[in-house]
Amino acid sequence: xxxxxxxxLILFSLILTSCTGIKPTATPLTQIRLPxxxxxxxxxxxxxxxxxxxxxxxxxxxxxxxxxxxTSGTTLVxxxxxxxxxxxxxxxxxxxxxxxxxVYAMAWYKDFPVAVVAKQEQGLRTPADLAxxxxxxxxxxGASYIGFRALLSAAGLQESDVTLDSIGxxxxxxxxxxxxxxxxxxxxxxxxxxxxxxxxxxxxxxADYAHLAxxxxxxxxxxxxxxPDLVRRFVKATLRGIETARLNPDxxxxxxxxxxxxxxxxxxxxxxxxxxxxxxxxxxDPPGASDPQAWENMQEVLLExxxxxxxxxxxxxxxxxxxx
Numbered sequence: 001x002x003x004x005x006x007x008x009l010i011l012f013s014l015i016l017t018s019c020t021g022i023k024p025t026a027t028p029l030t031q032i033r034l035p036x037x038x039x040x041x042x043x044x045x046x047x048x049x050x051x052x053x054x055x056x057x058x059x060x061x062x063x064x065x066x067x068x069x070x071t072s073g074t075t076l077v078x079x080x081x082x083x084x085x086x087x088x089x090x091x092x093x094x095x096x097x098x099x100x101x102x103v104y105a106m107a108w109y110k111d112f113p114v115a116v117v118a119k120q121e122q123g124l125r126t127p128a129d130l131a132x133x134x135x136x137x138x139x140x141x142g143a144s145y146i147g148f149r150a151l152l153s154a155a156g157l158q159e160s161d162v163t164l165d166s167i168g169x170x171x172x173x174x175x176x177x178x179x180x181x182x183x184x185x186x187x188x189x190x191x192x193x194x195x196x197x198x199x200x201x202x203x204x205x206x207a208d209y210a211h212l213a214x215x216x217x218x219x220x221x222x223x224x225x226x227x228p229d230l231v232r233r234f235v236k237a238t239l240r241g242i243e244t245a246r247l248n249p250d251x252x253x254x255x256x257x258x259x260x261x262x263x264x265x266x267x268x269x270x271x272x273x274x275x276x277x278x279x280x281x282x283x284x285d286p287p288g289a290s291d292p293q294a295w296e297n298m299q300e301v302l303l304e305x306x307x308x309x310x311x312x313x314x315x316x317x318x319x320x321x322x323x324x
Contacts, residue, residue, distance in 0.1 A: 029062040030230065035073030035085040036065055040260045042275045043188060045252050046108070046282070048259040050241025059237040065259075074218065078102045083223050084234060088112075088143035089213025089298050092317050097308050101221040104318035106235045106288040108242065109214035109281045111207035114147030117191045118182035119175065120200040127155035127209060136167040136180035143215075144184045147206040150301045154209035175199070188277040196270045212301065213294040213318070214281070224319070235322040239288050246279050288323035 036044055047065060050056050056063045066073075073085030074092070078100025086108070095102045116135065118124040124133065130152070138144050152159065167174050171183035172193045185191060187205055194201050206212065217238060219231050245252040253272055257263045263271060295314045302308040 027060065029057060030060055032056075032061050032063050032084060032234070033066050033082055034063060035068050035076065035082070035087075037068070037073060037086060039067050040065075041189075042253065042256045042260060042263065042271055043186075043278045044259075045245045045256055045275060045278070046238065046241035048241075048255050049245045049252055050237055052255045052258065053241070053244060055237040055240045055244075056234075059233040061234060061237065074100065074102055077218055077220050080220060080222055083219055083230065085218050086215060087218055088146070088215050089295065090143060090146040090302060092213070092218060093295075093299060093302055093312060094307060096312055096317055102218050103221060103224060103316070104213070104216050104290060105219045105224075105231055105322050106217040106238065107214070107284045107290045108216045108238075108288075110284045111205075111281055112143070112147055112150075112210065112212040112214045113186050113188060113278075113281050114144055114206045115185055115187045115191070116148065116151060116182050116204040117171070117175065117185050117194065117201050119178075120202050122181050122202070124182050124204065125202050127151040127157065127204060130155065130182065130204075131157055131161045133181045134163045134165060136165045136171055136174045136183035138169055138171075138184070139166045140164070144186075146298075146301060146305075147210075147212070148184045149305055150206055150210040150212060151204065153301065153304060172197075175201070188274050188281065192270055192273050192277065196267060210301065211291070211294050211297050213290065213298045216290070221316075228322075232322045235288060239323070242282050243287065246282055249276055249279060286323065289320050290318045 034047070036047070044065065047063070051063055073082070074087050074095045076082040077085045078095050089104065092102050092104045116124070116130065124130060137148060149159065152161070165180055167180065167183070171185050171190045174180045175183050175194060176197060176199060183190065187203065191201055191203050217235065224231055253275055295318060299308065299311060299314065303311065
């Protein structure tokens with residue numbers, strides 16, 4: 001008897017749903033525009049992986065990457081116009097100096113990825129060797145400039161001890177044509193490009209001389225206060241992308257082809273080396289954690305440069321509460 005009544009009840013329920021037009025509703029995804037501060041590149045593989053694998057959608061997000069300058073991301077997040085951005089650590093402290101309530105919520109890079117590169121014939125192997133040299137740099141701003149100044153400081157040099165040329169992002173061409181004697185670069189990019197052209201180079205990594213707060217995810221005080229779950233979900237999805245990309249470089253590279261224009265036509269050996277070199281920088285322990293000493297060191301560099309008027313309350317500049 002139970003079965004005889006059970007089936008008709010189900011049919012009645014389906015008919016009623018059809019007649020009334022009632023349909024199951026899905027929770028709408030939160031739209032996120034994420035400034036990452038550079039052009040589409042395999043170095044952003046964790047985000048591509050998390051998008052492709054559906055990690056962000058599972059966490060309730062529809063993510064769009066914004067390839068604008070990182071200083072714009074800091075300003076937009078500080079003004080509350082965006083919830084998140086990817087920036088380097090110095091941008092957080094410089095932003096807070098200007099009254100922007102930005103907070104570094106997740107470390108992506110363990111080490112500062114900036115370096116100075118030069119042809120081996122220049123004999124530039126330590127920061128002290130840079131004295132008196134003409135050095136190309138994208139500009140007197142951003143992580144490249146801060147990292148370079150940290151190298152000079154490690155050698156006891158001043159900016160006046162070198163000649164800086166603002167060359168934009170043409171470091172490979174400038175080094176290859178001997179327009180400059182050295183250039184400030186990202187370790188995972190230009191040195192690999194130069195070696196692929198048969199040019200032997202020496203690299204002076206900032207991380208060998210200064211442990212600084214590097215690339216990571218920022219949000220703002222209002223978002224943390226009013227919607228901490230949103231921050232926690234976004235951090236978790238991003239960390240899943242980092243871990244998956246780190247453990248599966250070959251699959252990750254194939255995923256990148258869908259998001260980086262013309263990657264399929266690029267030199268695969270070079271681009272895979274860029275990816276693998278980048279992955280080596282992502283091993284924060286525990287995943288996503290900020291090192292307090294890196295923030296102390298960063299603040300010291302900015303104070304020495306005169307970019308900070310006085311020490312900041314670093315406990316407000318970063319947090320590890322969302323990586324637990």
